[in-house]
Amino acid sequence: MQFDLGEFASLSMQTEKVLSIKNHPCYTMDIDRIKRYKDKINVIIERSEIISDWIRGYEVEEFIRDEKTKLAVYKAFQEIVESCMDIIAMTCKDEKIVPKDDYTNIENRGFIDARMKMALIEVNGLRNRLVHRYNHLEDFIAFVSIEELLPEIAKFVEVTEQWMQKKQE
Numbered sequence: 534m535q536f537d538l539g540e541f542a543s544l545s546m547q548t549e550k551v552l553s554i555k556n557h558p559c560y561t562m563d564i565d566r567i568k569r570y571k572d573k574i575n576v577i578i579e580r581s582e583i584i585s586d587w588i589r590g591y592e593v594e595e596f597i598r599d600e601k602t603k604l605a606v607y608k609a610f611q612e613i614v615e616s617c618m619d620i621i622a623m624t625c626k627d628e629k630i631v632p633k634d635d636y637t638n639i640e641n642r643g644f645i646d647a648r649m650k651m652a653l654i655e656v657n658g659l660r661n662r663l664v665h666r667y668n669h670l671e672d673f674i675a676f677v678s679i680e681e682l683l684p685e686i687a688k689f690v691e692v693t694e695q696w697m698q699k700k701q702e
Contacts, residue, residue, distance in 0.1 A: 562627065562697070562700045562701060566623075567697065569623065570620060570623065570693070573616040573617075573619050573620050573623075574616075574620070574690055574693065574694070576612055576613070576616040577613050577616050577617060577686060577689075577690055580609040580610070580612050580616075581613060581683050581686060581687065583609055584606050584609050584610060584679065584683065585683065587602055587605060587606055587609075588602070588606060588676070588679075588680065591676075593673050593676050596672065596676045597672045597676070603672060606676075610659070610660065610663065610679055611660050611663060611664055613686060614656050614659075614660035615660070617653065617656065617657075617686065618635045618638070618657060620693055621635070621638045621639055621645075621653070622635075622638050624642060624644070624693070624696065625641060625642070627700070635657050636654060636657065639654055639657070644692060644695075644696045645692060649685065649689060649692065652682065652685035652686075652688075652689075653685075653689065655678070655682065656682050656686065659675065659678050659682065662675075663675065
């Protein structure tokens with residue numbers, strides 16, 4: 534399963550528009566804070582594109598045997614998820630909610646719908662299994678899950694950018 538990388542390019546341009554409104558008299562978020570969000574979003578976009586390039590055309594069995602690609606994909610996915618969780622914690626702080634653990638932060642975010650919350654919980658759980666190798670992680674499950682979760686992560690970027698835009702209105 535592949536996702537449209539054009540979605541990410543469009544979202545990145547929207548982030549640039551948010552940055553360009555720094556002189557608007559009603560902006561409420563500090564420009565440095567917006568830059569931090571943009572930096573996190575860029576990590577998500579760049580790593581997602583790299584993973585997509587690395588696994589394009591791979592069969593699961595091929596992926597499992599290619600230790601270098603497998604470890605590179607896992608590391609890039611870890612960085613994506615860490616950026617997602619950082620963004621969620623940042624939005625908590627910007628909404629005057631005390632950030633807690635990742636799962637509580639996900640649940641406390643009102644701008645994220647229930648389906649996306651479930652996807653983010655799955656994303657974070659997979660990251661934990663990849664990092665800590667819980668339950669002798671099956672590479673087959675990881676490969677399929679990453680392919681399925683990348684489009685959900687793209688939607689999270691879109692929702693985050695919409696939330697940022699509203700913070701500027």
